[in-house]
Amino acid sequence: MAFEDLLEDPVIQKYLHELVGPTGMPVAAAPPDGEVTDEELAQELGLELNDVRRALFILYENDLASYRRLRDEDSGWLTYLWTFEYEKIPENLQEEMYRLLDALEEREEYERLHEFYLCDICSIRFEFSEAMDCGFECPECGSPLSSMENDHLVEAMITRIDELQAELNVNP
Template sequence: MLDDPLVQDLLRKIIDDPEDHQGAKKSKSKKSKKNDDKDLDNMLIVQCLNKGVKTDEEIAEKTGIRLNIVRKILYRLYDAGLASYKRHKDPETQWYSYDWKFEPEEVNKTIKKQINDEIEFLKNILDNEKDNMFFSCPEGHTRFDFEDASNVGFTCPECGEEVVFEDNADIIKELEKDIKKYQKIYDSIEVSE
């Protein structure tokens, strides 16, 4: 399951710290190399959890990742509904410990929901493309539907050129193709109710 690119993408979105990637350049700088290592560490935590390692301390010991980082990732998974835990109190020390469990079925449900959201988003764009006439600047500055084009006098506000009718048949075909692709992926994901 963890080898599936859709699962990996979902997990990275959940467990990666967005602050680590802000301003990161596409080139392999020291900072982005450090972020890649951090991404791998985060995935190691998920792999341990998926293999049945139960406590945060055991995960930290097996991976060599600091305990506070392990806990942070576990709580992100918990917040996303992809992990659960049971809390119990040690009778001698009175300390609480947590047994964590990875929820693979929730992964599929979450992926299926995200894909469905993307399909709905694309369908809305498709409906807009089918229901409207579009005009664009010959220089590529702007694109308007009929109403917006008429509001600007059928001229580009950037360069003053007259906007021209745009045949959007290729855009419609591409959107329909994308919707079919996502629908096929959606249909292939099994979720038990």
């Protein structure tokens, strides 16, 4: 897939944005074909060199960019030549979705299997055993705790789990 097609995908845009943040996004969203130096990128995009380097390093840590170093024989200066490797984005995204799915399934089970109590004043939630330990009174303000429904939360999680399973072709 060409970089341009990848970058039109809103899911991929969001993924990159979460990785590099708003200041790094101009770097992440404009991957050149072939090698480029950090100075060239900074100049082309009108960005601070440090912001460019930070974004490149994040991409590198996530296997989305690599570099090789060249030493100038006269000055001894090192130049970093960067290559964007966005062909790994779909794979990374998929791994991320599997992680999210695992976390959601775990959380959904926790929510489904526990009873919760709430202090309306402090908006603090307690598990049943915690609520019982403090005599169903908020340890912060002393207000009585009220039983809290989490059916909507559980339903929303199940919907999201179903969607993820469908996207990943996982059978429940």
